[in-house]
Amino acid sequence: MRSRTRWRRIVSSAATGLIAVTGLLGAVAAPAHAAPETAVGAVTSFTYTSERGDWVGRGETGSYAAPTDTLKAVGTAEYLTVQVSTGALRSWTIELAAPKGETLHPGVYREAERAGSRTGRAPGLDVSGLGRGCNEVYGQFAIDQIETDASGAVTMLDATFTQRCQEAAPALNGTVKINAHPLSYGYTSDEGDPLGGGRSDVHTGSTSLFTLAGTGVGHIDVGVSGKRQNWSVTMAAPGGEAVEVGRTYQTTRLGLDGTAALDVSGPGGACNASRGEFTITELSHDAAGDIDAFAATFIQHCEGVEPALHGTIHYLV
Numbered sequence: 001m002r003s004r005t006r007w008r009r010i011v012s013s014a015a016t017g018l019i020a021v022t023g024l025l026g027a028v029a030a031p032a033h034a035a036p037e038t039a040v041g042a043v044t045s046f047t048y049t050s051e052r053g054d055w056v057g058r059g060e061t062g063s064y065a066a067p068t069d070t071l072k073a074v075g076t077a078e079y080l081t082v083q084v085s086t087g088a089l090r091s092w093t094i095e096l097a098a099p100k101g102e103t104l105h106p107g108v109y110r111e112a113e114r115a116g117s118r119t120g121r122a123p124g125l126d127v128s129g130l131g132r133g134c135n136e137v138y139g140q141f142a143i144d145q146i147e148t149d150a151s152g153a154v155t156m157l158d159a160t161f162t163q164r165c166q167e168a169a170p171a172l173n174g175t176v177k178i179n180a181h182p183l184s185y186g187y188t189s190d191e192g193d194p195l196g197g198g199r200s201d202v203h204t205g206s207t208s209l210f211t212l213a214g215t216g217v218g219h220i221d222v223g224v225s226g227k228r229q230n231w232s233v234t235m236a237a238p239g240g241e242a243v244e245v246g247r248t249y250q251t252t253r254l255g256l257d258g259t260a261a262l263d264v265s266g267p268g269g270a271c272n273a274s275r276g277e278f279t280i281t282e283l284s285h286d287a288a289g290d291i292d293a294f295a296a297t298f299i300q301h302c303e304g305v306e307p308a309l310h311g312t313i314h315y316l317v
């Protein structure tokens with residue numbers, strides 16, 4: 001059994017001094033610079049929750065976000081370091097490494113070892129902050145989105161992690177985003193809803209594939225595949241009109257009698273008839289006129305029953 005002191009690593013001031021500093025010097029309490037949860041633009045942020053007894057996070061929670069705080073991605077999709085700082089006493093470093101010979105891509109990386117000393121085919125993770133780090137790392141991380149430029153530098157990242165300094169040690173959990181746009185499909189099914197079966201779930205890029213088709217005139221089609229589920233969501237304004245952002249449309253499955261159309265199918269099948277509503281909250285087009293960013297909420301009642309399927313779509317990549 002490892003001694004308690006083996007997994008306690010003190011991060012030297014020389015290491016933390018590599019991070020560029022902007023913003024105010026943080027006090028010992030957790031920082032309060034939270035990224036707005038409702039923002040639909042690109043987000044650059046780092047948030048963490050430390051369980052009581054975790055050596056690195058000391059049981060605290062915290063959040064940093066640009067432009068108030070400095071967050072910088074250094075490296076490539078083989079080995080990436082994100083540097084975070086609001087001052088010398090509140091600096092963090094997040095290292096994510098692919099298994100040797102590979103590059104990071106959307107997916108879940110389990111059995112992660114300390115990034116700089118990972119062995120065999122293990123992925124690497126090393127999160128240090130507040131002057132502390134792990135000598136050994138037991139953890140996992142998920143890449144929801146990642147992009148690189150022509151030089152190989154990482155230009156966009158959306159990732160989550162869980163790190164322990166020993167196998168059974170308390171955990172440090174966090175999320176790091178660099179220029180990340182929301183990409184997700186979440187649903188909640190009321191008890192008695194025949195389509196969702198009373199379940200709820202969230203799909204992100206680490207587990208699921210997303211497709212988007214349409215112009216906003218006629219059907220908008222969203223597809224989600226992952227976690228042993230396939231979902232299809234079709235929306236259309238009444239009478240071939242262009243959809244309007246911010247407007248809530250009353251719906252039937254086929255858009256009859258002047259209603260908009262909403263047709264959601266999933267692992268529980270599809271509706272023969274439905275009623276409900278949807279609201280488009282974000283919509284933009286590329287140069288060809290096709291939709292390249294889309295966000296919406298919907299409620300669908302299947303087969304005339306009152307229990308409903310509630311969903312939220314973010315495709316803003």
